[in-house]
Amino acid sequence: MRDITKLQCFTILCLTFFPTRAFSVDTLTSTQSLTNNHTLVSSPAQVFELGFFTPDNSRWYFGIWYKKIPVRTFVWVANRDQPLSNPSNTFKFGDQGSIVVVNESGSIFWSSNQTQAVHPVVQLLDSGNLVVREESNTDKYLWQSFDYPTDTLLTGMKLGWDLDANMDRYLTSWNNPNDPSTGAYSFKLDFHGFPEIFLWNNQKRVYRSGPWNGLRFSGVPEMEPLDGLSFEFANDQHKVYYSFSETNASLISRLIMNSTGYLQRFVWIESSQLWNLFWYAPKDQCDDYSSCGPYGMCDTNASPVCKCVKGFAPKNLQAWNLRDGSDGCLRNTSLDCEKDKFLPLNNMKLPDSTTAFVNKSMSLTECQEMCLKNCSCTAYANYQITGQGVGGCVIWTDELLDMRVYAEGSGQDLYVRLAASEIDNVASVGSGSGSDKTKQIIVVIAITVGTVIVLSGLIACFLWKRNLLQSLQKGKTEQRGLPERSQDLLLNEVVISSKKEYSGESNLDELELPVYDFGTIAIATGNFSDENKLGQGGFGCVYKGRLVEDEDIAVKRLSKTSGQGMEEFKNELKLIARLQHRNLVRLLGCCIETDEKILIYEYMENKSLDSILFNKAKCSLLDWPRRFNIICGTARGLLYLHQDSRFRIIHRDMKASNILLDGEMNPKISDFGMARIFSKDQTEANTRRVVGTYGYMSPEYAMDGLFSVKSDVFSFGVLVLEIISGKKNRGFYYANNELNLLGHAWNLWKEGNALELIDSSMHNSYSPSEVMRCIQVGLLCVQERAEDRPNMSSVVLMLSSETATMLQPKQPGFCLGRNPAETSSSSSRQEESFTVNQVTVTMLDAR
Numbered sequence: 050m051r052d053i054t055k056l057q058c059f060t061i062l063c064l065t066f067f068p069t070r071a072f073s074v075d076t077l078t079s080t081q082s083l084t085n086n087h088t089l090v091s092s093p094a095q096v097f098e099l100g101f102f103t104p105d106n107s108r109w110y111f112g113i114w115y116k117k118i119p120v121r122t123f124v125w126v127a128n129r130d131q132p133l134s135n136p137s138n139t140f141k142f143g144d145q146g147s148i149v150v151v152n153e154s155g156s157i158f159w160s161s162n163q164t165q166a167v168h169p170v171v172q173l174l175d176s177g178n179l180v181v182r183e184e185s186n187t188d189k190y191l192w193q194s195f196d197y198p199t200d201t202l203l204t205g206m207k208l209g210w211d212l213d214a215n216m217d218r219y220l221t222s223w224n225n226p227n228d229p230s231t232g233a234y235s236f237k238l239d240f241h242g243f244p245e246i247f248l249w250n251n252q253k254r255v256y257r258s259g260p261w262n263g264l265r266f267s268g269v270p271e272m273e274p275l276d277g278l279s280f281e282f283a284n285d286q287h288k289v290y291y292s293f294s295e296t297n298a299s300l301i302s303r304l305i306m307n308s309t310g311y312l313q314r315f316v317w318i319e320s321s322q323l324w325n326l327f328w329y330a331p332k333d334q335c336d337d338y339s340s341c342g343p344y345g346m347c348d349t350n351a352s353p354v355c356k357c358v359k360g361f362a363p364k365n366l367q368a369w370n371l372r373d374g375s376d377g378c379l380r381n382t383s384l385d386c387e388k389d390k391f392l393p394l395n396n397m398k399l400p401d402s403t404t405a406f407v408n409k410s411m412s413l414t415e416c417q418e419m420c421l422k423n424c425s426c427t428a429y430a431n432y433q434i435t436g437q438g439v440g441g442c443v444i445w446t447d448e449l450l451d452m453r454v455y456a457e458g459s460g461q462d463l464y465v466r467l468a469a470s471e472i473d474n475v476a477s478v479g480s481g482s483g484s485d486k487t488k489q490i491i492v493v494i495a496i497t498v499g500t501v502i503v504l505s506g507l508i509a510c511f512l513w514k515r516n517l518l519q520s521l522q523k524g525k526t527e528q529r530g531l532p533e534r535s536q537d538l539l540l541n542e543v544v545i546s547s548k549k550e551y552s553g554e555s556n557l558d559e560l561e562l563p564v565y566d567f568g569t570i571a572i573a574t575g576n577f578s579d580e581n582k583l584g585q586g587g588f589g590c591v592y593k594g595r596l597v598e599d600e601d602i603a604v605k606r607l608s609k610t611s612g613q614g615m616e617e618f619k620n621e622l623k624l625i626a627r628l629q630h631r632n633l634v635r636l637l638g639c640c641i642e643t644d645e646k647i648l649i650y651e652y653m654e655n656k657s658l659d660s661i662l663f664n665k666a667k668c669s670l671l672d673w674p675r676r677f678n679i680i681c682g683t684a685r686g687l688l689y690l691h692q693d694s695r696f697r698i699i700h701r702d703m704k705a706s707n708i709l710l711d712g713e714m715n716p717k718i719s720d721f722g723m724a725r726i727f728s729k730d731q732t733e734a735n736t737r738r739v740v741g742t743y744g745y746m747s748p749e750y751a752m753d754g755l756f757s758v759k760s761d762v763f764s765f766g767v768l769v770l771e772i773i774s775g776k777k778n779r780g781f782y783y784a785n786n787e788l789n790l791l792g793h794a795w796n797l798w799k800e801g802n803a804l805e806l807i808d809s810s811m812h813n814s815y816s817p818s819e820v821m822r823c824i825q826v827g828l829l830c831v832q833e834r835a836e837d838r839p840n841m842s843s844v845v846l847m848l849s850s851e852t853a854t855m856l857q858p859k860q861p862g863f864c865l866g867r868n869p870a871e872t873s874s875s876s877s878r879q880e881e882s883f884t885v886n887q888v889t890v891t892m893l894d895a896r
């Protein structure tokens with residue numbers, strides 16, 4: 050006992066008389082205290098330091114900062130609103146195991162809650178947590194500074210609620226960078242409904258993280274677990290909180306609520322000795338809370354940024370036109386409860402969800418049913434989009450507030466309730482309760498409307514005869530509003546050029562396409578039987594089917610699980626429904642029902658080019674005239690996409706398996722799931738998500754995500770060389786050389802032996818000059834620099850004319866074996882990212 054007292058006295062002496070840096074401790078007992086210039090330093094790593102500090106020599110504070118970081122950075126302040134006015138102060142134990150900060154005359158300026166500890170010690174941990182515990186129990190903290198954050202969230206801190214203890218942990222800004230007193234801004238989790246975190250300016254909400262979707266916050270699409278940093282969101286009946294941690298201990302990161310109202314995440318960069326701003330929010334106008342009001346959606350890519358959800362119109366048109374969208378939108382047609390339908394919206398930040406209802410175990414279909422039954426339900430969505438709890442159900446019963454639209458692939462799907470009449474022209478999800486009676490009425494309407502058209506619109510009838518008759522026979526079509534759309538179609542076809550410039554977003558209701566119901570398609574394909582299966586791609590399966598007696602169809606059923614399915618689906622619908630060319634595969638119709646998404650194409654007897662070209666038993670079917678025809682047809686189809694259709698379309702996934710062959714081996718380009726529309730004067734764009742197929746991707750696209758018509762030209766060049774050689778670019782290695790097909794072709798070309806490239810199965814069916822011309826075109830198309838590659842119109846010209854002048858090709862891009870250093874680095878990167886060959890791959894762009 051006496052020994053202990055002696056030791057404690059010694060420690061106090063040390064603390065009082067020795068300079069801190071020479072001797073540091075991390076723990077104080079109840080008889081010890083910390084004064085003036087002395088500090089506690091966390092151990093063993095000495096990451097944090099606790100002590101008194103002053104920003105201006107007139108106010109003194111007690112707090113924690115990083116010890117080793119030269120830029121003095123405070124992470125916690127005890128007496129932020131009660132500064133000490135003199136430099137001589139003391140930190141020690143007060144009554145009942147509390148810790149206190151007192152001035153020279155003993156007035157308490159800050160106190161923790163009482164802990165009732167018998168032998169309390171206070172310790173500064175390497176995490177930055179200041180804890181009070183029983184001396185004998187190192188694990189149980191009776192009080193901890195992590196429960197009372199100031200403006201900084203550190204690894205391991207929880208932002209949110211301990212519901213059992215009714216404790217709310219949130220960040221509050223400093224008043225200004227030199228004044229730690231409580232500022233105007235706070236970042237606070239609301240655990241009600243579907244929990245999310247709000248940024249407040251005093252009593253006003255200014256920003257919302259959006260609810261946690263299993264992977265990230267719905268309103269922070271850029272949030273991705275990076276190397277060394279991972280995010281966690283806990284949500285059960287005991288706790289709801291957000292936290293993060295560094296998986297790489299050498300990373301130092303902190304999230305702060307700054308004094309001007311921004312959240313900032315900093316990462317310490319050792320080499321430059323600086324805090325690097327890693328992320329911040331709010332970022333743009335659309336992050337402002339409810340900037341477009343109820344049922345308004347904010348889209349930074351649109352001008353003005355606010356638009357109403359379909360079926361809604363601006364509430365205050367005058368203010369709306371003056372670009373003040375805050376009054377939001379009103380429903381055009383009032384709801385009719387169980388007869389209503391749902392409009393799917395993609396890439397959304399989910400609306401304010403603090404009053405939403407959540408059931409984590411319901412499926413999306415059950416969710417829709419539940420929403421439909423509850424007449425006050427306005428929208429529904431999945432609870433989690435990823436991870437263990439994928440699925441689940443969220444239902445909104447209030448006005449939908451603070452929605453925004455993100456770039457493709459970044460947001461989430463939301464299903465908004467609309468009156469059936471608003472949605473009838475749209476390919477909707479679900480169709481009410483679908484009683485026989487409603488179906489009969491629909492059929493009667495369809496027949497009536499149909500008859501009127503048959504009688505009145507001769508041309509319309511001609512164009513739509515087949516589909517219409519079909520629909521009438523089956524009596525099951527979902528297609529309504531035929532008159533307007535037929536006229537629309539006519540108008541579009543006649544005034545083909547300038548009616549509507551593509552505006553970045555078009556609705557499904559603008560589609561001039563027959564919509565089939567699921568039952569019809571199921572019957573046509575023998576219930577999607579395996580023997581009718583034609584193939585399987587990245588987004589689902591393709592089946593052969595027979596719709597009416599003598600018409601074969603190909604049915605592409607998108608897999609329900611693919612998260613991006615809906616996006617690609619709509620993309621494809623929007624695009625191909627408007628395209629007409631004999632070298633593009635024709636879309637006959639579609640089917641959208643609950644979570645079924647189906648495209649119906651003309652059936653192509655000879656399937657895809659790769660199934661013949663790369664098949665030893667079948668490749669001899671393709672003699673040179675046929676191959677040349679395939680090359681020329683594909684070039685014409687691509688030219689139409691790039692230049693001659695109403696839009697400039699980049700296919701982005703040109704490859705042998707996307708060229709389909711009809712009975713006469715005529716090629717047709719298919720699969721527009723990845724395609725992008727450019728305005729006529731736009732020539733290139735950048736994407737964060739690189740999609741495509743390895744072996745066909747141009748260097749600038751694979752490396753930098755830069756795509757343009759020239760990236761399609763590159764893929765076309767690869768295709769040409771594959772068609773001539775009968776070999777795949779990828780997976781082809783010539784002899785013991787490290788060359789791929791492009792490199793091999795290039796070498797043969799340089800040596801003047803280009804004809805050696807020819808597929809031996811062609812025997813002598815070819816004309817050497819035609820083949821040479823094709824090889825030269827192929828090599829011109831795969832040149833490394835996009836600007837060197839020809840556009841499709843000169844490709845078509847060069848292919849068709851014996852006399853067209855042609856440049857000498859330069860070295861191809863992605864020609865392995867040319868520059869050892871460059872090759873090894875780029876090829877190893879490719880190997881990591883693209884392990885699949887024929888299947889379309891998606892990878893995140895390396896930042």
Ligand SMILES: *[C@@H]1O[C@H](CO)[C@@H](O)[C@H](O)[C@H]1NC(C)=O
Pocket residue numbers: 085086136137
């Ligand atoms: C703290 O230390 C500085 C120099 O190290 C000294 O000038 C100052 O008087 C000390 N303050 C107190 C309150 O002891």
Ligand SMILES: *[C@@H]1O[C@H](CO)[C@@H](O)[C@H](O)[C@H]1NC(C)=O
Pocket residue numbers: 134135152153154155156
């Ligand atoms: C300590 O604080 C009290 C209350 O603010 C004040 O009255 C007293 O003068 C202070 N003592 C010293 C020595 O500053």
Ligand SMILES: *[C@@H]1O[C@H](CO)[C@@H](O)[C@H](O)[C@H]1NC(C)=O
Pocket residue numbers: 160161162197
């Ligand atoms: C003490 O506990 C009460 C209730 O739990 C809490 O409101 C208060 O902020 C705590 N004070 C400190 C300084 O920890």
Ligand SMILES: *[C@@H]1O[C@H](CO)[C@@H](O)[C@H](O)[C@H]1NC(C)=O
Pocket residue numbers: 277297298299300
């Ligand atoms: C942690 O990060 C450092 C520096 O960024 C790096 O050198 C080290 O390899 C990383 N460690 C792990 C296990 O990832």
Ligand SMILES: *[C@@H]1O[C@H](CO)[C@@H](O)[C@H](O)[C@H]1NC(C)=O
Pocket residue numbers: 226307308309310311312313326329
């Ligand atoms: C707060 O963060 C924003 C966004 O990073 C920044 O522009 C602003 O300067 C910061 N304010 C302060 C006081 O650091």
Ligand SMILES: *[C@@H]1O[C@H](CO)[C@@H](O)[C@H](O)[C@H]1NC(C)=O
Pocket residue numbers: 358359360361362381
């Ligand atoms: C809503 O109704 C108004 C007139 O009632 C109409 O001008 C507007 O186009 C409609 N909006 C939508 C999205 O249907």
Ligand SMILES: *[C@@H]1O[C@H](CO)[C@@H](O)[C@H](O)[C@H]1NC(C)=O
Pocket residue numbers: 408409410411415
């Ligand atoms: C959630 O939905 C499931 C399935 O419909 C049901 O069994 C369960 O009771 C629901 N839970 C809550 C809390 O409503």
Ligand SMILES: *[C@@H]1O[C@H](CO)[C@@H](O)[C@H](O)[C@H]1NC(C)=O
Pocket residue numbers: 406422423424425426446
């Ligand atoms: C609709 O849902 C809300 C929220 O879950 C609930 O409060 C309300 O009672 C429901 N109404 C009906 C009619 O079921």
